[in-house]
Amino acid sequence: MVSPAVETRELRVRISGRDILKGVNLRVPEGAITAIMGPSGSGKTTFLKVLNRLIELIDGVEVSGEVRVFGSNIFDMDVYTVRRMFGMVFQNPNPFPHMSIYDNVAIGARINRVARSREELDRIVRWALEKAMLWDEVKNRLRDPPWRLSGGQQQRLCLARALAMKPRILLLDEPTANIDPVNTAKLEEALRALRRDEGMTILLVTHMPHQAVRVSDYIVMFYDGMVVEEGPTSEIALNPANEITRRFLRGEM
Numbered sequence: 001m002v003s004p005a006v007e008t009r010e011l012r013v014r015i016s017g018r019d020i021l022k023g024v025n026l027r028v029p030e031g032a033i034t035a036i037m038g039p040s041g042s043g044k045t046t047f048l049k050v051l052n053r054l055i056e057l058i059d060g061v062e063v064s065g066e067v068r069v070f071g072s073n074i075f076d077m078d079v080y081t082v083r084r085m086f087g088m089v090f091q092n093p094n095p096f097p098h099m100s101i102y103d104n105v106a107i108g109a110r111i112n113r114v115a116r117s118r119e120e121l122d123r124i125v126r127w128a129l130e131k132a133m134l135w136d137e138v139k140n141r142l143r144d145p146p147w148r149l150s151g152g153q154q155q156r157l158c159l160a161r162a163l164a165m166k167p168r169i170l171l172l173d174e175p176t177a178n179i180d181p182v183n184t185a186k187l188e189e190a191l192r193a194l195r196r197d198e199g200m201t202i203l204l205v206t207h208m209p210h211q212a213v214r215v216s217d218y219i220v221m222f223y224d225g226m227v228v229e230e231g232p233t234s235e236i237a238l239n240p241a242n243e244i245t246r247r248f249l250r251g252e253m
Contacts, residue, residue, distance in 0.1 A: 004068075005030035005169055005201040006051060011065035013046055013225075015058060020046045022225040023065070028218075030070075033195050033202040035212035035233070037245075038222035039253045044205045047222070048171045051203075052086040053079050070168070084112055087162030091174045093154035095146035095161070102142040104157055105129060108165035124164050131194060132160035133186045152183020159190065169201045170194070177207065188215050209249045213237045221245045 006028035013021040021043045028034050036044045049055040053074065055063060067074045074082045095104045105125045108114075115121035125142075129135040134156045138149070146154055155175060162170060172191075176184040192215060194200040206212050212219055212233065219236045221229040221244065229242040240246045247253050 003030055004028055005070060006203075007066075007068045008050075009066040009068075011047075011050065011067060012063070013043075013050060013055065014062040015046075016060040020225055021050070024225075024227055026220060026227055026230065028201070028203060028220075030201050031195070031199045032217040033191060033204060033215055034218045034220060035216035036203060036205045036220045036222060037207070037209065037212050037248060039248065040207070042222040043225040044222050045173050048088075048173055048203065048205060051169075052088060052171065053082050054088075084165065085168045087165055087167035087170045089155070089158050089162055089170070089172045089175045091177050093151055093158055093179070095149075095154050095157050097145065097147055099146070100143045101138050101146055101149070101157060104146055105160045105164045108161055112165050114164065114166050124166075125160075128160040128164040129157075131163050131190060131198070132156040133190045133193075134160055150180075150183070152179035152186075155179050155183065156187055156190070159187065163194075169203065171203050173205045174207060175204070176211065184211075191215055209251070221248065 004027040008024050008026045011021055011024040024047065036047065038044050046055065050063060050067060055061055069085060099107065102125055105128050106121055109121055109124045115124050126135060129138065134153060137153060146157055149157060176187055191202055195202060204215060216233045219231065219233050220227055221242065223244045229236065229240060229245045236245060240249060
């Protein structure tokens with residue numbers, strides 16, 4: 001495996017006294033797409049929320065262990081610095097309804113001061129929309145509200161919004177679970193291009209084994225708050241070592 005972008009050691013999470021993550025030791029390679037698979041309730045989303053420290057917004061949460069991102073312990077860093085390192089796309093499209101398509105993309109760049117001029121901001125917005133494979137569909141309607149887009153287009157708009165912040169790592173929590181097959185294919189193609197052309201580190205939570213095989217370089221299998229198997233996608237897809245992984249890949253979980 002190449003050098004890790006993320007490394008966790010004995011990562012444990014309890015929420016209101018219930019164990020969610022139970023000692024996760026994991027190395028996420030830099031510049032690759034890592035698919036995180038597992039049945040509902042296995043801790044996948046919680047793991048993402050630990051990385052960008054959104055977990056700390058939950059009442060009654062206890063986090064222990066170590067999480068290093070590019071070698072730095074995130075719990076020794078300012079929380080806003082940590083969150084600027086990550087772009088996040090959630091399961092349901094959530095564009096800001098009161099903003100235009102343009103402003104939905106531009107807001108992250110503005111807040112994080114990525115752009116220093118209007119011309120630079122325009123370039124970033126176009127770049128992000130192109131990377132989300134949405135530019136050609138919206139370039140003549142940038143001042144329209146996002147609710148005029150389809151659900152799948154809105155999800156790609158959310159991807160563009162995350163990219164405009166110029167994150168070092170992109171987190172996606174089942175981003176295609178509620179969109180149509182055409183937009184699913186476009187989003188998957190966008191992720192592969194980001195990995196290929198930009199060298200972006202991507203963590204993709206998915207409940208669809210076929211998507212993990214299509215898109216990812218590495219697979220991590222979560223079950224009951226633990227990592228039960230991990231490795232290159234080609235190896236796990238063809239010869240999974242763990243019975244839980246085999247059952248999940250067969251669609252039995």
